Amino acid sequence: MEKGSKEERRAKVIESLNRARSMELHAINQYMNQHYNLDDMDYGDLAKNIKLIAIDEMRHAEILAERIKELGGEPVAEPAQKTQRAQKVEDIFPFDAELENFTMDQYNQFLLICRENGDSSSVKIFETLIDEEQVHFNYFDKIGEHIGKLGQTFLAQKAGTPSSTGPFSKGFIMGGNAE
Numbered sequence: 001m002e003k004g005s006k007e008e009r010r011a012k013v014i015e016s017l018n019r020a021r022s023m024e025l026h027a028i029n030q031y032m033n034q035h036y037n038l039d040d041m042d043y044g045d046l047a048k049n050i051k052l053i054a055i056d057e058m059r060h061a062e063i064l065a066e067r068i069k070e071l072g073g074e075p076v077a078e079p080a081q082k083t084q085r086a087q088k089v090e091d092i093f094p095f096d097a098e099l100e101n102f103t104m105d106q107y108n109q110f111l112l113i114c115r116e117n118g119d120s121s122s123v124k125i126f127e128t129l130i131d132e133e134q135v136h137f138n139y140f141d142k143i144g145e146h147i148g149k150l151g152q153t154f155l156a157q158k159a160g161t162p163s164s165t166g167p168f169s170k171g172f173i174m175g176g177n178a179e
Helices: 006-040 044-070 089-116 120-150 152-158
Strands: none
Touching (some): 006 044, 044 089, 044 120, 044 152, 089 120, 120 152
């Protein structure tokens, strides 16, 4: 049996949604900063994919904001953390894999809060977001492993590649880059 009034249960769900939104806002800032730096280092293919993942995170932030508004809340606008700047290319992908891994863990906890408070619509949102964060984790983890095992040989293959995502990018997942 659910505990607390409907308003109290709704407030717990909104708090979870807003915490998730602040995490998405951090990911957007982090990944766009990395995109600019990788593009500047001439690793276009890596920069392009991080930009596409940032676009996925933008979509996530909007989905969360829309649900928060549906529940009568006010979406947060502050990122959960500060952006780590000037990262070495060797550090970016393990850092991002850990960020996605942490996000999936937190979202599973938020999903449980939503379920415990009787909000199946928010549960479905978190289920979708967790699935998409898993795709991001897989990409970051794979690239991190390649850089770790192959080092400069792998990075040399990425040097000089184009970073364009086209005029109207759908993101990493919606654009068909997820395997």
